[in-house]
Amino acid sequence: MAIFPAVKKILPTQRLLVLSVTLAGFGWRVQGLGNQSLWRDEVDAVYFALRNLSETLLMAVQPGQNGVLYFLMLRPWLRMVGSSEFALRFPSVLFGALAIPLIWQVTRRLIPGQKLPPITAALFLMLNPYHLWYSQEGKMYAIITALALLAAWCWLQGMEKGGWRPWTGYWITVTLAMYTHLLMILIIPLHLFWFVIAWPRSKRHWRGYGLALAGLTLPYLPMVVWQWDMLVQPVQQTGFSFTPLTTMLERLLEGFTRGFAPVEEGLWLAPIYFLGLAGLLFGWLEMEQGEEDDPARLGPIRRYLLIVVWLLAPIAFIYAMSLREPIFTARYLIWILPAAVMLMALGLQLVWKNGGLLRRPLTILLLLYVVGFWGAMGLRQKDETLKYDLRGAVTSVAGQRDPADELLILQIPYMEYAYRYYSSDQGPDPFAGSDARLGWWAKGLWTNYDAPDEEKRVAADAEMRRITAGAGTIWVLSSEVEMWDQRHLMNEWLEQNADMTEQQAFHGAEVRRYELK
Secondary structure: OOHHHHHHHHOOHHHHHHHHHHHHHHHHHHOOOOOOOOOHHHHHHHHHHHOOHHHHHHHHHOOOOOOOHHHHHHHHHHHHHOOOHHHHHHHHHHHHHHHHHHHHHHHHHHOOOOOHHHHHHHHHHHHOHHHHHHHOOOOOHHHHHHHHHHHHHHHHHHHHHOOHHHHHHHHHHHHHHHHHOHHHHHHHHHHHHHHHHOOOHHHHHHHHHHHHHHHHHHHHHHHHHHOHHHHHOOOOOOOOOOOOHHHHHHHHHHHHHHOOOOOOOHHHHHHHHHHHHHHHHHHHHHOOOOOOOOOOOOOHHHHHHHHHHHHHHHHHHHHHHHOOOOOOOHHHHHHHHHHHHHHHHHHHHHHHHHOHHHHHHHHHHHHHHHHHHHHHHHHHHHHOOOOOOHHHHHHHHHHHOOOOOOEEEEEOHHHHHHHHHHOOOOOOOOOOOHHHHHOOEEEOOOOOOOOOHHHHHHHHHHHHHHHOOOOOEEEEEEOOHHHOOOOOHHHHHHHHHEEEEEEEEEOOEEEEEEEEO
16 A cells, blocks of 8 residues: 555646546547548548648648648558558547646646646546547547647746747647648737737747747748638638628537537536636636746736637637638637636636535536536447448448449549548558449539529439440449539439339438439
């Protein structure tokens, strides 16, 4: 038993708790990592990472691309360990777990002198189903969340202590973030707001911060050149539709509080809303001044404002940019989730300090509720089929079809990469030999253009006769059909000109087999 006092001496209670929460968060993210099929954006990640290197590098000069650094990072990893679902998603697990000690460190600096909020913020982020989802997805969103936290920590360190180390770390971190996802450039105006809020304390270290900002112009200028066409063209190029501010807030609120598993009764979210709203409205009351030797030495209101601005300013930035070019989707703002979690931790602290005789049971009850509810939501996300089951659909077709003699129509055509991937051994080069596995195939009809219905039907008939010329057996693999053929004219033609001999439904996908009349 002598080992436990020794461990406690090396790792004080808070650090031991953070280590435990981090390890639990890592395990929670690894468990069930391959349960969900890859969706098309994840298949894209494999394709972009493993295709010809020059093609991936060219993404840097193509308007609307998110950045190439994530795919360049994936390339050697997938070449080394293979391209399985587990391998693709494992880097996200690592960065998702890394965010847990990072939020603890950042919360300690923003809320000094308090023991409960830092560890609570770490626990909440560990369990948050939205963060869990993207920590189990083969995309860059868990990475940019960790980079946003690391950038905040470097910024606070620079403002507290100065010196070249934190500002060099800040410059490197923000550069990596911008090249991982284009919209992470919003960190720069966010921290400029922080600089104004922290004034006059911040003026002590304006030189270091100014040099870091000046250094960021070097990686930023190429991005301006690459995205110039999108910035100046009068025609919309992003593919997004405009999202009103109220809708943006609703989607972010839904995602941050419940993740992706459906919740039939909104009342289940009431305790989470209560903690977040309490922290947002009254959190400044719990922002103690801190120790006299606290290096931050920022007043409680200023530190509280840093958290609130972190949560709200990026939303305002995205909305303002969308007035010119719609760019909103909720996952692009996942890196403001830590601020929301910190406000919830402040809400719990308010209950602890102001709950009177009931403060202990109320605090424990609210904490256990969030842990239990978010844990249940996370488990549902893993066990329920929520992503489109392209794996099941492709495996079904590939196991029955003769690729040389039987025509395959992919609707939408973008599923070509999913078919190539899921018909492979998912090794270091899953797309090698995929032309033979794909065999005779055609793109589904695109009919979402302005024209009278009868004119579209005539054009669809001519195109389908061309595509199916010489075919006897036709396989149709479909998903997200409305993106390509809202009126289902291709299906209408097949029903009139072919006999359906097999049909299988998968979540978000369908397989049909026809014999042409």
